[in-house]
Amino acid sequence: MLITRIPGDPSKPIPTPVIAMAGGVEKRDSDSYWIPRNELIAIFLEEIEERNKRNVTDQGRIHIVMGSDVTQVRIIDSQQNANNIDVNNENRHSLVEVTSNVFDGEKENTYEAKIVIGADGFNSNVRSRLSQIDGGKFGVKRYKSPAAGLRYKVLQMPYGMNVPNITGTVPLTMRGDSLYSFLSVNKGAKNEIRMGCLPLKDPKSPRSTNIITKPNHAIWDITDGEEMRKWFQKSFPRMSFQHESEGGIISSAEWSRFASAKGGAFPSPGVSLNMQLSSNDETCGVALVGDAVHVFPPDLGQGVNSALQDVLVLNQTIIRNGSSQDKSTKLTLGLALKQYERDRLPEAKALVKLNSHVGPYQYKQTGLVDTTKAKLKVLNILFK
Ligand SMILES: Cc1cc2nc3c(=O)[nH]c(=O)nc-3n(C[C@H](O)[C@H](O)[C@H](O)COP(=O)(O)OP(=O)(O)OC[C@H]3O[C@@H](n4cnc5c(N)ncnc54)[C@H](O)[C@@H]3O)c2cc1C
Structure with missing residues (x-):
């Protein structure tokens, strides 16, 4: 270039x-x-419209809600889920409950789901809620970078x-x-x-x-x-x-x-300690993708690609597992989510570490300390 x-x-x-x-x-x-960004989002919206028109019955329709803020995510295990007891008291099932507010705060909506995907960026509220459910499992490990805070x-x-x-x-x-x-x-x-x-x-x-x-x-x-x-x-x-x-x-x-x-x-590089959580009976769960899991300054331009890779692997894991006819190898949803985490978390960690070292001075930070460090960094690379 x-x-x-x-x-x-x-x-x-x-x-x-x-x-x-x-x-x-x-x-x-x-x-x-x-x-x-606006053009990329327009491409996604166009694809959603096309998909809804194609009417793929076994995959449902995508319904977009704008101007609404997710405020609460709860995993309700079958044992607690009194609302879902059927007449025979046998068919209890777990669910994920999501609460959202319309931005003016007037109206609150509640949705029930088998799987919720937290794609809500580096200040992820979904991740914070998971952290409330499961203690330190959803803390974020931070790294230093000279580009952070610019x-x-x-x-x-x-x-x-x-x-x-x-x-x-x-x-x-x-x-x-x-x-x-x-x-x-x-x-x-x-x-x-x-x-x-x-x-x-x-x-x-x-x-x-x-x-x-x-x-x-x-x-x-x-x-x-x-x-x-x-x-x-x-x-x-x-x-x-x-x-x-x-x-x-x-x-x-x-x-x-x-x-x-x-x-x-620019955020400081950081990676969530975990990427998913499921109910005790493993029939429902929450997965995180994109910046909600791994975030860094845009030094290497890898934010969108890595987010799309998360989505691809999550989709493949769930679809492959869902369509498997072999009952002996078929995973529960909870195990499929764990498989997704095993596939993606090591790469997310590596990418975040890489981003704290490679190219943080490309923004030509001013000041004696930063200009000296930038020169030393170039020398370091040349001598390696
Ligand atoms: C200045 C800058 C330049 C960048 N340049 C590049 C680049 O060149 N190449 C590249 O690959 N990446 C780049 N990135 C990184 C890239 O933008 C991100 O990695 C990418 O957008 C992550 O996508 P995401 O969907 O995970 O999160 P986001 O794009 O952050 O999307 C999260 C969405 O969730 C919504 N949201 C948040 N909280 C809630 C809530 N409580 N309820 C409902 N919705 C919510 C937000 O409104 C937002 O629409 C750049 C980032 C910055 C800041």
């Missing part, structure tokens, strides 16, 4: 693209693209924008499917900044520009749009960041949105 590093100083020429380095590993392919937010730039080059040369026309890094003219731990544009498949996509800094950086003190615009214009004199009435490429509305956005912070 090639990167064009654009100096903020307009008197310096825009250099030709070079091979991007990620975690000390050269990436030579030029056809890697990022998918914006704050980020996104500025939208138009696609196909022209970036002026030195006098007498043609401007650079930005492509949606190329990688760019804009370097500020200001230096110093709290003022130096970079704007990063990742390649997207659609060359006409608006350019989402990632701003990633340490939490004490100057931009986090600016909440007014006009003040933010002026700060960026001073930092990137090459760019047309003047007021929109003077031909600036970014609208006042976008500067205001960007200035007031709280952004997010």
Whole structure:
């Protein structure tokens, strides 16, 4: 993958693209693209609609509930499940009970299920509830990473924008499917900044520009749009960041949105000690997937792939087991969930450890301590 590093100083020429380095590993392919989160979710929703239309009767329909927050998850064992006693008092069964609130907190719904999948991200409420049911089994083992705690937010730039080059040369026309890094003219731990544009498949996509800094950086003190615009214009004199009435490429509305956005912070790498819990009679249970199990800063871009692998293995384990005709080898649901955990937890642990070491300085953290550590890290890799 090639990167064009654009100096903020307009008197310096825009250099030709070079091979991007990620975690000390050269990436030579030029056809890697990022998918914006909203587009990935749209793909999932489209597939759900298609699937519901296909009406696969033995697999049921997927019903989506929006604007609702899961607040409670309980495993109710058959012994306690007084509601499910049939007339002969023999057919008690266990169930997982999920309670959710509509966001205004007015209405509460309760659902009963045989299996609940907690795919609710790194602050997983489902995991917290399992932890309440089973003591320390769902604690999270944390690792240190120099990328943890970095704050980020996104500025939208138009696609196909022209970036002026030195006098007498043609401007650079930005492509949606190329990688760019804009370097500020200001230096110093709290003022130096970079704007990063990742390649997207659609060359006409608006350019989402990632701003990633340490939490004490100057931009986090600016909440007014006009003040933010002026700060960026001073930092990137090459760019047309003047007021929109003077031909600036970014609208006042976008500067205001960007200035007031709280952004997010990279989590520290962490892995849940367990991935599933079932009822004592092993007829129902809860499984965790994705960031609810393993979380790390996006250094290696493995969050979505590893979440999808969890889903794939969980699906295969349950389907394979459910369709098995051989009663002697057929597992209970509880044992199938344990099998899923045995298959996935070692990889989740390894991935989290890997993410605490490989590439945490790619965000060009400012300050003497971090720049020195970043150089030592490169030396360490070279000597290995
Ligand atoms: C800045 C940034 C950049 C990243 N870049 C990459 C990248 O380039 N490549 C990559 O592979 N990964 C990347 N990741 C990581 C990736 O986003 C995650 O690994 C991935 O989204 C995990 O998917 P998930 O479904 O497990 O969790 P999430 O995507 O976090 O989804 C959890 C969902 O659960 C919902 N939810 C939470 N609590 C509740 C509740 N109580 N009730 C109901 N719903 C709830 C949330 O609203 C959310 O929709 C990045 C992450 C960050 C922060």
